[in-house]
Amino acid sequence: MKALNIGLVGTGLMGRAHSNAFRQAPKFFDLKRRPVLKAVCGRDAKKAQAFADNWGYESVESDWQSLIARPDIDLIDVAATNDAHAEIAIAAAKAGKMVMCEKPLGMNPAESRKMVAAVEKAGVPNMVWYNYRRAPAVTMAKQLIDSGKLGKIFHYRAKFLQDWTINADVPQGGPGTWRLDASVSGSGVTGDLLAHCIDTALWLNGTIDSVSGMTETFVKQRKDVATGKKKEVKIDDASAFLARFSNGSLATFEATRYARGHKALNTLEINGEHASLAWDLHDLHRLQWFDHRDDAALRGWRSIHLSEGEHPYVGNWWIPGCQIGFEHTFTHQVADFIAALGKKTPAGPTFKDGLATDYVTDAVLKSAKTGRWTKVKQV
Numbered sequence: 001m002k003a004l005n006i007g008l009v010g011t012g013l014m015g016r017a018h019s020n021a022f023r024q025a026p027k028f029f030d031l032k033r034r035p036v037l038k039a040v041c042g043r044d045a046k047k048a049q050a051f052a053d054n055w056g057y058e059s060v061e062s063d064w065q066s067l068i069a070r071p072d073i074d075l076i077d078v079a080a081t082n083d084a085h086a087e088i089a090i091a092a093a094k095a096g097k098m099v100m101c102e103k104p105l106g107m108n109p110a111e112s113r114k115m116v117a118a119v120e121k122a123g124v125p126n127m128v129w130y131n132y133r134r135a136p137a138v139t140m141a142k143q144l145i146d147s148g149k150l151g152k153i154f155h156y157r158a159k160f161l162q163d164w165t166i167n168a169d170v171p172q173g174g175p176g177t178w179r180l181d182a183s184v185s186g187s188g189v190t191g192d193l194l195a196h197c198i199d200t201a202l203w204l205n206g207t208i209d210s211v212s213g214m215t216e217t218f219v220k221q222r223k224d225v226a227t228g229k230k231k232e233v234k235i236d237d238a239s240a241f242l243a244r245f246s247n248g249s250l251a252t253f254e255a256t257r258y259a260r261g262h263k264a265l266n267t268l269e270i271n272g273e274h275a276s277l278a279w280d281l282h283d284l285h286r287l288q289w290f291d292h293r294d295d296a297a298l299r300g301w302r303s304i305h306l307s308e309g310e311h312p313y314v315g316n317w318w319i320p321g322c323q324i325g326f327e328h329t330f331t332h333q334v335a336d337f338i339a340a341l342g343k344k345t346p347a348g349p350t351f352k353d354g355l356a357t358d359y360v361t362d363a364v365l366k367s368a369k370t371g372r373w374t375k376v377k378q379v
């Protein structure tokens with residue numbers, strides 16, 4: 001099997017998730033290319049070496065430019081903070097490398113458009129790590145919708161709730177808290193959490209025409225890790241919006257980091273003419289399903305445990321009854337990316353799909369500022 005040499009940038013949470021996925025994918029899926037952990041790049045040389053030793057990377061680079069310059073690297077994987085995505089991904093594409101990039105694609109649509117142009121000009125395979133599409137229950141939701149089992153879709157409802165920034169002493173900037181610094185993150189929960197919900201929604205239910213959003217920053221000033229001084233907080237702490245999909249359905253989306261008790265409550269519910277379905281990341285191996293066509297006496301919500309060979313991806317793992325989890329969504333993404341190499345239709349979400357999500361988040365932020373319904377730009 002031909003090697004697919006990976007060069008990873010970023011040794012944090014997602015660096016670990018991706019490394020694990022590259023290692024797992026060829027062990028559980030029949031792949032035509034075998035990912036090889038060739039080199040990792042981290043800003044702290046000692047940490048990067050420890051990361052390489054733990055995950056089995058063959059070598060370490062101290063800057064991403066040197067990593068991209070290496071002729072033995074086929075694919076650059078961008079798992080760095082949001083402010084670094086565009087520069088690295090564009091340089092990688094220019095060097096003819098395949099690019100996988102974490103979400104959100106860019107800091108804003110202007111950056112993302114340049115990233116799309118770069119991969120398209122270079123003709124290199126590309127993907128954004130919106131991993132939740134590949135939770136088996138979410139993939140099954142897509143299959144059920146596409147098969148027409150729900151009929152006409154009326155409602156789409158999504159939430160992503162956390163509670164880790166309620167304390168006003170949580171600083172902004174620096175490792176672990178860069179998400180609170182708009183100059184590194186681009187936006188707050190809109191680009192960080194709602195972007196996941198939006199990618200899934202666009203995939204399941206098609207394009208969004210217009211949105212009406214509101215955002216709030218509950219803690220206005222936080223200590224800047226770099227200077228130790230209080231600085232204005234420029235991210236949105238909470239964000240909610242109404243949306244009209246092109247298929248005529250109505251939607252509500254909500255994300256916050258101020259919902260005490262919720263750690264990553266990423267949920268969706270879709271109500272169609274014949275059936276409804278619901279999914280919840282905290283219980284990610286289950287799909288809730290209600291079908292109005294069932295016998296009236298037996299009609300009710302079914303909680304389907306996705307652990308059978310008939311369920312998407314699941315047959316490649318263990319035995320019926322033994323479920324899989326969060327890490328597997330990334331492994332599925334690697335498997336699908338490799339399976340689509342050389343094919344006419346690439347595995348999504350591509351950079352273009354990532355830009356489509358950015359257009360929605362941008363419209364939400366604009367609408368929140370103006371207080372008006374805002375049209376969503378289409379790719």
Ligand SMILES: NC(=O)c1ccc[n+]([C@@H]2O[C@H](COP(=O)([O-])OP(=O)(O)OC[C@H]3O[C@@H](n4cnc5c(N)ncnc54)[C@H](O)[C@@H]3O)[C@@H](O)[C@H]2O)c1
Pocket residue numbers: 009010011012013014015041042043044064079080081082084102103104129130131175176192
């Ligand atoms: N798909 C998901 O479910 C998911 C989950 C969490 C984070 N993310 C995304 O993944 C990315 C990374 O998030 P994280 O949680 O892993 O953050 P993290 O803080 O754990 O890690 C970020 C890493 O990027 C490195 N980095 C930043 N700039 C760099 C540069 N110029 N050169 C080399 N390394 C650089 C840091 O040193 C660090 O190792 C973000 O874009 C985030 O939005 C996605």
